[in-house]
Amino acid sequence: MLLIHCPYCEEARPEIEFRHAGEAHIARPADIASLTDEEFSRFFFYRDNPKGITFERWRHLHGCARFFNAARDTVTDKFLVTYPAGEAKPDLVEAANENAKGAT
Amino acid sequence: MAEAMTIERRHPLAGHVFAGTGVALTPAHAAFRTSLRCPSASVPGLSDALGVALPRTPKTSVTEKGRSALWLGPDEWLLIDEKTDPMADLGGIDALHAAVDISHRNTAILVSGPGAADVINAGCPQDLSMEAFGTGACSRTIFGKAEIVLWRVKPSVFRIEVWRSFSDYVFGYLAEAARDGG
Ligand SMILES: [Zn+2]
Numbered sequence: 001m002l003l004i005h006c007p008y009c010e011e012a013r014p015e016i017e018f019r020h021a022g023e024a025h026i027a028r029p030a031d032i033a034s035l036t037d038e039e040f041s042r043f044f045f046y047r048d049n050p051k052g053i054t055f056e057r058w059r060h061l062h063g064c065a066r067f068f069n070a071a072r073d074t075v076t077d078k079f080l081v082t083y084p085a086g087e088a089k090p091d092l093v094e095a096a097n098e099n100a101k102g103a104t
Numbered sequence: 105m106a107e108a109m110t111i112e113r114r115h116p117l118a119g120h121v122f123a124g125t126g127v128a129l130t131p132a133h134a135a136f137r138t139s140l141r142c143p144s145a146s147v148p149g150l151s152d153a154l155g156v157a158l159p160r161t162p163k164t165s166v167t168e169k170g171r172s173a174l175w176l177g178p179d180e181w182l183l184i185d186e187k188t189d190p191m192a193d194l195g196g197i198d199a200l201h202a203a204v205d206i207s208h209r210n211t212a213i214l215v216s217g218p219g220a221a222d223v224i225n226a227g228c229p230q231d232l233s234m235e236a237f238g239t240g241a242c243s244r245t246i247f248g249k250a251e252i253v254l255w256r257v258k259p260s261v262f263r264i265e266v267w268r269s270f271s272d273y274v275f276g277y278l279a280e281a282a283r284d285g286g
Contacts, residue, residue, distance in 0.1 A: 008162065009163065009243075011163075017246055062244060062246040063243065063244055064176065064178065065177050065244070
């Protein structure tokens with residue numbers, strides 16, 4: 001079973017308590033009415049879908065019910081770090097070091 | 105003349121009872137329940153009004169004079185009180201909050217005995233060891249296909265709060281697990 005660390009519950013919890021909620025850090029345009037169709041489709045429909053590190057929104061649906069963000073490796077399925085919604089993208093090198101410290 | 109009608113409120117788990125080896129399942133008494141949401145700044149004022157200090161630590165509960173506040177999220181609590189209605193104490197409060205009476209949305213099952221944690225773990229993925237989930241610990245989580253709030257009220261007694269329409273399913277699942285494990 002995959003365990004996901006919830007930044008609000010402050011502990012790792014079973015995957016089935018969570019729901020994936022799409023790509024993170026997508027800024028809503030300030031003036032959405034002025035976008036061209038092309039620009040709007042870029043914002044609304046297109047997602048990165050990288051092979052490797054991706055930033056995602058997750059929701060601890062059957063727990064604290066809050067949304068948060070996560071950096072996950074799509075190749076290994078490993079969560080590198082999770083952090084509260086609204087925070088900037090974290091420094092992944094630092095996060096990796098923190099993880100390594102936590103593991104020892 | 106038509107006969108006067110009487111309407112009786114029926115407990116959703118009326119007649120349900122189970123006693124097996126190492127575990128017993130008992131429908132809990134009716135209780136007042138409030139779903140409470142508020143920002144951090146409102147916590148002191150609401151705690152005063154309710155007579156119970158709303159816990160700020162994840163997965164913890166506080167009980168004062170028969171009234172319990174269970175941490176569900178950073179701005180969300182479940183209040184349970186068998187005697188007096190928490191809603192009555194929130195009426196005149198200025199502090200920003202949202203309180204919803206869910207007394208009859210939920211019902212509860214008490215799972216007791218030395219095998220209680222094992223039986224719950226048949227449908228719930230959380231670590232229920234005393235280290236991870238000690239007395240007083242509480243959490244919204246999942247049991248089989250139903251969302252529940254699990255609360256360890258004593259070392260070998262858990263209270264499962266569940267929406268009433270799921271309560272028959274959860275009770276049946278628990279009884280099945282208790283038979284298999286016993
Ligand atoms: Zn959480």
